[in-house]
Amino acid sequence: MRQLFSFIFPDQASNLAPSVDAIFFALVVLCSVITLLVFVVALFFCVRFRRGSKVDRTPPKGGTLRFEIAWTLIPFFVFCGLFFWAADVYFAMSRPPGGATEIHVVGKQWMWKIQHPDGRREINELHVPVGRPVQLIMTSEDVIHDFFVPAFRAKQDVVPGRYTTEWFTPTKPGRYHLFCSQYCGTNHSTMVGWVYVMEPAEHARWLNQVAVSESLVAEGERHFHSRGCSGCHAPNSQIHAPLLEGIYGKPVPLSDGTIVIADEQYLRDSILLPNKQVAAGYEPIMPTFQGRISEEEVNAIVAYLKHLTDSERSQQ
Amino acid sequence: MSAVPMQAAPQYAPALQPTYLNVQRTIRSWLLTTDHKRIALLYMVSITFFFFVGGVAATLMRLELLTPRAELVTSETYNKLFTIHGVVMLWFFLIPSIPTVLGNFLVPLMIGARDVAFPRLNLASWYLFMVGGAFTLFSIITGGVDTGWTFYTPYSSTYSNGHVVAMAAGIFIAGFGSIATGLNFIVTVHTMRAPGLTWWRLPIFIWSLYTTSIILVLATPVLAITLALMALERIFGVGFFNPAIGGDPLLFQHLFWFYSHPAVYIMILPGMGVVSELIPCFSRRPLFGYKFVAVASVAIGVLGFLVWGHHMFVSSQSIYAGMIFSILSFMVSIPSAIKVFNWTATLYKGSIRFQTPMLYALFFIGLFTIGGLTGLFLACLAIDVHVHDTYFVIAHFHYIMVGGMVMAYLGGIHFWWPKITGRMYPELPAKLAALTVFLGFNLTFFPQFILGYLGMPRRYPVYAPEFQVLNVLSTAGASILAVGYLLPLTYLLWSLRYGRIATPNPWEATGLEWTTHSPPPKDNFETTPLVTAGAYKYDSQAAEAQREVAHV
Numbered sequence: 016m017r018q019l020f021s022f023i024f025p026d027q028a029s030n031l032a033p034s035v036d037a038i039f040f041a042l043v044v045l046c047s048v049i050t051l052l053v054f055v056v057a058l059f060f061c062v063r064f065r066r067g068s069k070v071d072r073t074p075p076k077g078g079t080l081r082f083e084i085a086w087t088l089i090p091f092f093v094f095c096g097l098f099f100w101a102a103d104v105y106f107a108m109s110r111p112p113g114g115a116t117e118i119h120v121v122g123k124q125w126m127w128k129i130q131h132p133d134g135r136r137e138i139n140e141l142h143v144p145v146g147r148p149v150q151l152i153m154t155s156e157d158v159i160h161d162f163f164v165p166a167f168r169a170k171q172d173v174v175p176g177r178y179t180t181e182w183f184t185p186t187k188p189g190r191y192h193l194f195c196s197q198y199c200g201t202n203h204s205t206m207v208g209w210v211y212v213m214e215p216a217e218h219a220r221w222l223n224q225v226a227v228s229e230s231l232v233a234e235g236e237r238h239f240h241s242r243g244c245s246g247c248h249a250p251n252s253q254i255h256a257p258l259l260e261g262i263y264g265k266p267v268p269l270s271d272g273t274i275v276i277a278d279e280q281y282l283r284d285s286i287l288l289p290n291k292q293v294a295a296g297y298e299p300i301m302p303t304f305q306g307r308i309s310e311e312e313v314n315a316i317v318a319y320l321k322h323l324t325d326s327e328r329s330q331q
Numbered sequence: 332m333s334a335v336p337m338q339a340a341p342q343y344a345p346a347l348q349p350t351y352l353n354v355q356r357t358i359r360s361w362l363l364t365t366d367h368k369r370i371a372l373l374y375m376v377s378i379t380f381f382f383f384v385g386g387v388a389a390t391l392m393r394l395e396l397l398t399p400r401a402e403l404v405t406s407e408t409y410n411k412l413f414t415i416h417g418v419v420m421l422w423f424f425l426i427p428s429i430p431t432v433l434g435n436f437l438v439p440l441m442i443g444a445r446d447v448a449f450p451r452l453n454l455a456s457w458y459l460f461m462v463g464g465a466f467t468l469f470s471i472i473t474g475g476v477d478t479g480w481t482f483y484t485p486y487s488s489t490y491s492n493g494h495v496v497a498m499a500a501g502i503f504i505a506g507f508g509s510i511a512t513g514l515n516f517i518v519t520v521h522t523m524r525a526p527g528l529t530w531w532r533l534p535i536f537i538w539s540l541y542t543t544s545i546i547l548v549l550a551t552p553v554l555a556i557t558l559a560l561m562a563l564e565r566i567f568g569v570g571f572f573n574p575a576i577g578g579d580p581l582l583f584q585h586l587f588w589f590y591s592h593p594a595v596y597i598m599i600l601p602g603m604g605v606v607s608e609l610i611p612c613f614s615r616r617p618l619f620g621y622k623f624v625a626v627a628s629v630a631i632g633v634l635g636f637l638v639w640g641h642h643m644f645v646s647s648q649s650i651y652a653g654m655i656f657s658i659l660s661f662m663v664s665i666p667s668a669i670k671v672f673n674w675t676a677t678l679y680k681g682s683i684r685f686q687t688p689m690l691y692a693l694f695f696i697g698l699f700t701i702g703g704l705t706g707l708f709l710a711c712l713a714i715d716v717h718v719h720d721t722y723f724v725i726a727h728f729h730y731i732m733v734g735g736m737v738m739a740y741l742g743g744i745h746f747w748w749p750k751i752t753g754r755m756y757p758e759l760p761a762k763l764a765a766l767t768v769f770l771g772f773n774l775t776f777f778p779q780f781i782l783g784y785l786g787m788p789r790r791y792p793v794y795a796p797e798f799q800v801l802n803v804l805s806t807a808g809a810s811i812l813a814v815g816y817l818l819p820l821t822y823l824l825w826s827l828r829y830g831r832i833a834t835p836n837p838w839e840a841t842g843l844e845w846t847t848h849s850p851p852p853k854d855n856f857e858t859t860p861l862v863t864a865g866a867y868k869y870d871s872q873a874a875e876a877q878r879e880v881a882h883v
Binding site: 025060106176199 | 410486681696704711717791795
């Protein structure tokens with residue numbers, strides 16, 4: 016019985032899975048009842064009122080209005096209930112909790128490149144500890160991909176030119192499928208991999224297996240200097256450029272009068288498309304790094320800039 | 332709706348009365364015809380051809396999916412096969428199917444007119460359709476396209492090789508045929524109804540096609556614009572959608588689904604229209620809740636324009652937009668539910684016969700109910716995240732499109748076959764074929780719901796080995812389905828020569844099309860009909876009484 020169940024139903028391996036499955040089962044029950052009702056009633060009518068059967072065929076008295084009202088309003092209220100339930104779960108799925116481990120994912124035809132905060136890289140594999148929320152910060156180097164882990168009930172398109180996020184807390188150790196589920200070209204169906212959910216101790220051992228030369232933040236700091244960012248974005252620079260210490264998460268007034276929050280997307284765009292949102296009081300003189308810098312380098316620099324804010328906060 | 336005085340009812344005299352089929356016999360008279368009935372037949376032959384093109388692609392895909400590795404064809408070929416299947420089945424079979432074949436044939440007949448409002452435009456529609464089809468076939472024969480029927484950017488505009496522009500041009504041109512057909516039906520229904528045929532007396536088939544036509548006219552131009560922008564980006568590098576040159580990839584999806592979601596209703600509404608004709612006729616009861624069914628069609632057409640974002644719940648559109656699209660998607664399912672309940676209630680107190688068209692209509696109700704209810708899963712935001720782009724979605728829309736629309740199309744073809752050809756189809760093989768299609772269909776697509784929730788993504792020629800058993804079941808079903816589709820092709824062709832000669836009204840149906848000859852003369856009616864009552868004046872008690880008299 017259990018084997019048959021696992022044959023037709025996926026593993027539940029994240030905090031999201033039980034809440035999604037609860038709605039799924041409720042819908043399966045509701046829809047089965049409606050389907051059976053329609054089938055049984057239709058079959059009954061077909062048999063009872065077949066041509067030649069001796070039954071009373073006097074047309075029913077009274078209009079159809081009360082029926083129409085009933086089968087318009089009942090679905091309406093049921094559907095509203097379903098909507099709120101599913102929207103509530105979806106809202107939770109879309110909002111990562113604070114303190115989640117941030118892991119960077121870059122999709123490209125046809126592989127997944129993954130980088131942990133400590134700088135460790137993986138390809139087509141993701142190792143995460145059980146019980147700790149993980150937030151993936153994802154982008155694509157070419158076309159749209161999609162990071163889909165069925166056992167987690169988690170899925171999100173990975174779109175070039177922007178960051179998308181997806182989060183989950185793994186709840187069950189094991190090895191789970193990772194699929195690209197947005198069609199991305201010839202080898203779309205082999206852009207797959209595995210997610211390994213490990214006990215925390217085991218995960219720590221795994222992290223220490225290979226000595227990593229530098230963390231993601233350290234790598235970002237290195238690029239920040241080698242790419243020349245620090246030449247202008249520094250207190251003693253002769254070029255008038257905004258200081259970036261503590262900028263992450265703060266409102267930035269723009270030259271067109273609007274104000275944006277300096278999130279990952281803003282930092283990324285400022286590196287690749289510097290003329291898109293120019294900070295108020297500064298000339299649009301920054302050169303674009305589009306095509307000159309890899310997605311991984313951008314990720315590392317963004318991580319470094321976020322770290323500057325964190326360290327500033329901790330100093331306060 | 333039997334409004335023609337009894338003495339005007341045609342005496343059957345096939346040899347004396349030239350029909351639209353034999354009034355002229357040259358090939359030229361067919362290719363340059365402006366007769367809506369002949370144009371319907373031109374479309375019927377064309378879309379049958381395209382149906383089998385798309386069907387061959389589907390067969391090869393299902394064979395490839397027998398094993399979890401790409402063994403029969405390479406991944407590259409598989410990607411081209413599902414693109415061919417999608418493009419051909421959608422734009423060259425499903426969208427034109429009922430509107431251009433049954434619609435062209437029946438709209439003037441059902442409203443008591445001699446032709447559509449613009450007969451020459453009607454012929455031009457068919458030529459546009461064929462030119463579009465030629466472009467699509469050209470792109471298939473010269474190497475194919477691997478973008479999928481959705482043409483998502485930046486893959487289609489920048490990365491894909493192959494004749495993307497030629498295929499898009501084919502759809503673009505065929506789209507103008509759709510717009511012209513829609514315009515023709517709108518004007519025809521508004522201006523050419525027979526005296527006395529008010530809106531509330533129109534058959535539901537006309538209501539459905541009227542709504543479909545409005546969607547065709549409003550939505551198809553957006554598709555044309557979208558494909559043109561994609562082609563401009565591909566040929567000239569104008570940055571609309573590719574972020575590397577300043578575009579927005581989500582803009583494409585918004586534009587594409589703004590057409591393609593209403594297009595789903597272009598595909599299903601005419602099927603609902605057909606079923607609304609079949610159920611009352613074969614149960615000898617007036618359609619339950621006529622006005623509600625009519626208004627539900629229009630409501631589906633309107634709401635259908637407001638739900639495109641439910642294809643984009645995981646695309647990174649705003650979560651609040653997702654919520655709006657979710658609740659609206661629930662709302663659009665209400666009119667569909669109303670229709671199912673009304674069809675079922677029509678059976679009550681009926682005198683039901685189970686000829687082939689009725690079998691198809693009953694199968695339609697069953698499969699459409701399952702297809703519609705599984706749509707609720709997709710409207711539920713949290714569940715859609717999991718099943719989006721998996722086989723669950725594939726199963727869902729095949730239940731609507733194949734289980735719904737193709738069943739209705741076949742039901743309609745059988746129902747009006749005597750009117751169209753003047754011959755009866757053979758009943759026993761037809762019933763067997765209907766049953767084969769029904770069984771094969773369920774075996775093909777039901778396992779895909781399970782595959783989808785397990786997480787098998789669509790467009791995967793190479794898949795995880797644990798999905799194999801369900802895929803083998805699905806392929807087995809597809810082979811039964813293929814037999815089910817070849818059977819009607821065979822016996823319907825057979826019946827053209829050997830079928831029993833049809834009387835003007837073999838089903839004793841109401842509706843103006845049954846008051847003229849089978850097949851009708853070139854100008855449809857000898858005298859313009861006068862309508863004095865609403866549609867579906869059926870009486871199950873009278874039918875029973877008549878049966879008893881016949882048996883005494």
